[in-house]
Amino acid sequence: MSSLEQQSWQSVHDEVLRRIHTREWKPGDLIPKEVELAEQLGCARATVNRALRELASEGFLDRRRKAGTRVAAHPVRRAKLDIPVIRLEIEGRGQKYAYGLLFSERRTPPPEICANLGVTAESDMLHITSLHLADGKPFMFEDRWVSIAATPTILDADLDKISANEWLVLHAPYTRGDIYFSAVNASETEAKVLRTDPGTSLFLMERTTWENNTGITSARLLFAPGYRKHSAI
Amino acid sequence: MSSLEQQSWQSVHDEVLRRIHTREWKPGDLIPKEVELAEQLGCARATVNRALRELASEGFLDRRRKAGTRVAAHPVRRAKLDIPVIRLEIEGRGQKYAYGLLFSERRTPPPEICANLGVTAESDMLHITSLHLADGKPFMFEDRWVSIAATPTILDADLDKISANEWLVLHAPYTRGDIYFSAVNASETEAKVLRTDPGTSLFLMERTTWENNTGITSARLLFAPGYRKHSAI
DNA sequence: AGAAATATTATGTACGTACATATTATCTTT
DNA sequence: AAAGATAATATGTACGTACATAATATTTCT
Incomplete structure (x- = not known):
C-alpha cells in the first residue's frame, strides 16, 4: 500500500x-x-x-x-510432503532406528510389477522384503523390487547393513517418481510381521521411480497401526 | 557442458x-x-x-x-500434493458429483476440537457432517467444526446447496494449515454412511486451518474403501 | 591462549534494459 | 461471415551491476 x-x-x-x-x-x-x-x-x-x-x-x-x-478461481492447495529416508524419519521422532532384512531373492517379476515399471516379464530383478523398527517395535514393512539392469551395483550392496530404501536414495537418484497413499486391511502375514491383528487398518505408501523412462524400483511400504503422515500447507 | x-x-x-x-x-x-x-x-x-x-x-x-x-547429503524428496475441492477431485475423474448435508448444529465443541484449534470450550461453533458422492456412490464422509467467531458469514451460507468444504475455500482463505493422513478401521456408523462393512480400512485426512493464529475450522475427511491419493515427485 | 573485533566471501536480492514467447485482438482476404 | 494473416501485449527470461546479509576466516587485543 x-x-x-x-x-x-x-x-x-x-x-x-x-x-x-x-x-x-x-x-x-x-x-x-x-x-x-x-x-x-x-x-x-x-x-x-x-x-x-x-x-x-x-x-x-x-x-x-x-x-x-x-x-485462482478454485484455489488448489499444494501441500508439501517431505519423503525422507525412513531411518531419518524415525530418528527425527527421537526414536532408535533398527532394520532387519527378511528376504532377498533374484528372480523375474510378477505381472503387476512389470506393469508398474514398464519392464518385461523376463527382467532380471531383485526382490527384497525388510522390516524397519522404531525403539524396537515394528514401524514399517517394505516389499521392494529393484531392476538389476538399471542399478547393477545393488548386487554389491550389503543389504543386511543398509536398507534398500537408503541405499537407493544415495546411489540411484531418480528423475521421476509416483507415490500413492491408501489404506488397507492387514493380511495374515502382514499382521504377523508388524505384530498386530489381521484386518487392522494400515497406512500404505506405494512408490515407483524411473530414471529417464527406465524403471528402477517399485516398493510397497506398509506402516504399523497408528502411523500418521503430516504435512504443513 | x-x-x-x-x-x-x-x-x-x-x-x-x-x-x-x-x-x-x-x-x-x-x-x-x-x-x-x-x-x-x-x-x-x-x-x-x-x-x-x-x-x-x-x-x-x-x-x-x-x-x-x-x-544434499540426505536427499529429502518433496512430494507436491494437490488438495483440491472435493467436487473438482471427483469431476476430474470424470465422475458425477453429488453432495448431501447430513447434519448441522450450532454448539460448543468437544475437548479434542478445542485442542486442535486452540479455542475455549465455550466457543460458538458450527458442527456439520455431510456426504460427498461420486456417480451416486459414497465417496467421502466429512465431519467438520467451524468457528463462528472467525467466519460469521457461514451462518448465511446455504449448506444444502454448497458444501462447507467448498464454501470455506472460497470465503475463508487461510494463512496456515495442517494435514494428517492416516488409516483407520470403519466404525459402525461410518460403515453405514459409506455403505461398507465395519472394520473396513479407510483413508483418513484430518485438516485444521488458521488465519493468523485464529482457528477457523477442523475437519475429518473419511474416504470410501479403495481411495488412493496420488502424487508425482 | 582465548575472546573480541574486523575483514572476507558466497549467496541473496533489487533494478533497468532488452528481447523472447504465447496469446489475444485486429485486420485482411475469400 | 468465416478463415487466415498480422499486430499488439502481458508475462517470461537473460544479463550486468550494485549492494545486502550471513557466515566464516583472520587479526587484534587482553
Whole structure:
C-alpha cells in the first residue's frame, strides 16, 4: 500500500496475499499487470515478477502470457510432503532406528510389477522384503523390487547393513517418481510381521521411480497401526 | 557442458541435476560457486542463481551464504500434493458429483476440537457432517467444526446447496494449515454412511486451518474403501 | 591462549534494459 | 461471415551491476 522506499519481493508477496485474503481481489479477478503493480508499490517489475511467480506456484494465482494474472478461481492447495529416508524419519521422532532384512531373492517379476515399471516379464530383478523398527517395535514393512539392469551395483550392496530404501536414495537418484497413499486391511502375514491383528487398518505408501523412462524400483511400504503422515500447507 | 551461446536457467538446472545423477558431484560435495559455474556454462550469475535456487527448493542442494552450495547429503524428496475441492477431485475423474448435508448444529465443541484449534470450550461453533458422492456412490464422509467467531458469514451460507468444504475455500482463505493422513478401521456408523462393512480400512485426512493464529475450522475427511491419493515427485 | 573485533566471501536480492514467447485482438482476404 | 494473416501485449527470461546479509576466516587485543 504505502509506496515508501525499498521493497522486497517478500513484501510484495505478502501485500498481494493480503489483498487476496481480504477479498479486495476475489477469486477469478484480473489483477493489475506487473508494470502497474511495480509502479504502485514502488519497485522494479522484476521484483513484482518474482513475487507473483511465487504466488502462482503456491496456487494462489493463475498467470498466462498476454492474458494477465488472475486470482485462482478454485484455489488448489499444494501441500508439501517431505519423503525422507525412513531411518531419518524415525530418528527425527527421537526414536532408535533398527532394520532387519527378511528376504532377498533374484528372480523375474510378477505381472503387476512389470506393469508398474514398464519392464518385461523376463527382467532380471531383485526382490527384497525388510522390516524397519522404531525403539524396537515394528514401524514399517517394505516389499521392494529393484531392476538389476538399471542399478547393477545393488548386487554389491550389503543389504543386511543398509536398507534398500537408503541405499537407493544415495546411489540411484531418480528423475521421476509416483507415490500413492491408501489404506488397507492387514493380511495374515502382514499382521504377523508388524505384530498386530489381521484386518487392522494400515497406512500404505506405494512408490515407483524411473530414471529417464527406465524403471528402477517399485516398493510397497506398509506402516504399523497408528502411523500418521503430516504435512504443513 | 558445452559453453555455446544462449543458456536458459532450465538448461543450467538440468545440467547440474545431471551431474548429481551421474554422481560427478556426490552427496555432501561442495559444488563450484555461482560465478565459476556461470563462467563454465557461459551465462550470467543471475541465471545460475535461479537454477540453483530451484534445485535447493526441490531438495537436491543445500545452500548457505559464504559456506557455498553442497549436494544434499540426505536427499529429502518433496512430494507436491494437490488438495483440491472435493467436487473438482471427483469431476476430474470424470465422475458425477453429488453432495448431501447430513447434519448441522450450532454448539460448543468437544475437548479434542478445542485442542486442535486452540479455542475455549465455550466457543460458538458450527458442527456439520455431510456426504460427498461420486456417480451416486459414497465417496467421502466429512465431519467438520467451524468457528463462528472467525467466519460469521457461514451462518448465511446455504449448506444444502454448497458444501462447507467448498464454501470455506472460497470465503475463508487461510494463512496456515495442517494435514494428517492416516488409516483407520470403519466404525459402525461410518460403515453405514459409506455403505461398507465395519472394520473396513479407510483413508483418513484430518485438516485444521488458521488465519493468523485464529482457528477457523477442523475437519475429518473419511474416504470410501479403495481411495488412493496420488502424487508425482 | 582465548575472546573480541574486523575483514572476507558466497549467496541473496533489487533494478533497468532488452528481447523472447504465447496469446489475444485486429485486420485482411475469400 | 468465416478463415487466415498480422499486430499488439502481458508475462517470461537473460544479463550486468550494485549492494545486502550471513557466515566464516583472520587479526587484534587482553
